[in-house]
Amino acid sequence: MKTKFWMLAIAAAWFAAVPNFARGADDGASLYKAKCAVCHGADAAGKPAAKIPSLVSDDAKKMSDDDLVKAVTEKARHPAGVKNLPPDQVKMIVSYIRTLQK
Numbered sequence: 001m002k003t004k005f006w007m008l009a010i011a012a013a014w015f016a017a018v019p020n021f022a023r024g025a026d027d028g029a030s031l032y033k034a035k036c037a038v039c040h041g042a043d044a045a046g047k048p049a050a051k052i053p054s055l056v057s058d059d060a061k062k063m064s065d066d067d068l069v070k071a072v073t074e075k076a077r078h079p080a081g082v083k084n085l086p087p088d089q090v091k092m093i094v095s096y097i098r099t100l101q102k
């Protein structure tokens, strides 16, 4: 009986974990955390002392998706790893920023 329980528990844990592996760095939230949170903060509020703008300010809310995408790929202070992100990943990050802005 006990063995069966553990087998089920392990199977359940495995099935719960696999979709997360598969999504990995490909969803907007993990991309944001990996590429943007260092500077803009996990809550996207920015760091005024370091002149890093908030991405959840009224100004940022008014920016179009295109404006946000362009900012990511064109801002001089963005490191190469940010500027060279593939467009589909930038779009996923922008969608995630929209959820933070709500």
Ligand code: HEC
Binding pocket: 032, 035, 036, 037, 038, 039, 040, 051, 052, 053, 054, 055, 059, 060, 067, 068, 071, 072, 075, 076, 077, 078, 079, 082, 085, 093, 094
């Ligand atoms: C090395 C620190 C750093 C990283 C990493 C970084 N940023 Fe920035 N970001 C800045 C700074 C500094 C500015 C302001 C630069 C300027 O205005 O020229 C900025 C500006 C922006 C702006 C324009 C905001 C506005 O109000 O005009 C957006 C949008 C933005 N970043 C999004 C992102 C996203 C999305 C990522 C991750 C893919 C990212 N940034 C990663 C430092 C960073």
